[in-house]
Amino acid sequence: MSTGYARGYSRAVTTVDRAFGAQSMTAPLREVLVKRPGPSFGRAFDDPAHGFLHACNLPVAQREHDRFVELLASLGPTVHELDAETDSPDLVYTFDPLLVSDRGAIPLWPGKPNRRGEPAVVEAWTQAHDIPTVGRIEAPGTVEGGDTFWLRPDLRASPVR
Numbered sequence: 658m659s660t661g662y663a664r665g666y667s668r669a670v671t672t673v674d675r676a677f678g679a680q681s682m683t684a685p686l687r688e689v690l691v692k693r694p695g696p697s698f699g700r701a702f703d704d705p706a707h708g709f710l711h712a713c714n715l716p717v718a719q720r721e722h723d724r725f726v727e728l729l730a731s732l733g734p735t736v737h738e739l740d741a742e743t744d745s746p747d748l749v750y751t752f753d754p755l756l757v758s759d760r761g762a763i764p765l766w767p768g769k770p771n772r773r774g775e776p777a778v779v780e781a782w783t784q785a786h787d788i789p790t791v792g793r794i795e796a797p798g799t800v801e802g803g804d805t806f807w808l809r810p811d812l813r814a815s816p817v818r
Contacts, residue, residue: 677788678759680807685733690751690782691726692739694718701746706771709746722749737786741778745771752802754779761791768799 699715701707730736739751747753747769754775756763762783764776780790794800 677757677761679757680759682807686729687733688735688737689729690737690739690779691722691729692741692749692751693722693726694746694749695742697742697744698746698749704771706769707746708769713746737782739779739782741782743774743778745775747772748775748778750803751779754802755783756802756805757783757788758791761789763791764793765800765802766794766796766798767801772801 694713694715696715698718699713701709702712726736726738739748741748753765753767753772755765762780764780767773767775776793784790
């Protein structure tokens with residue numbers, strides 16, 4: 658019998674049911690995870706595989722990040738800082754390594770090989786903050802958070818037949 662919901666969902670999930678998630682890209686932001694540019698971000702231009710075209714002034718990037726965090730916090734959301742470092746300068750884009758659904762975290766599998774360690778780092782943060790892992794994307798599939806969007810909270814995928 659088909660329920661019309663994504664595999665594993667026995668019923669529609671309402672806003673009241675949600676303990677986690679970012680099922681809207683237009684709703685007010687309540688919590689956000691940020692990563693301050695660190696040493697790997699400052700070295701990003703050294704390796705063409707990272708895709709950066711120009712050298713980064715790390716102290717300037719860090720000051721801009723700090724001002725951005727102050728602005729975010731002044732607007733009301735709780736701002737969480739990811740205190741981790743990898744070889745990937747792209748970890749500053751914390752939206753890319755995983756999605757947070759209404760049921761928990763879904764670590765993704767980045768297309769850029771040098772980003773492959775990022776999902777584990779962000780997943781460790783979510784687990785430490787009591788957000789369970791409910792699935793994951795593995796090779797050969799690739800996806801990053803920037804490749805995704807939420808259409809609307811009540812839209813569910815139909816089971817694949």
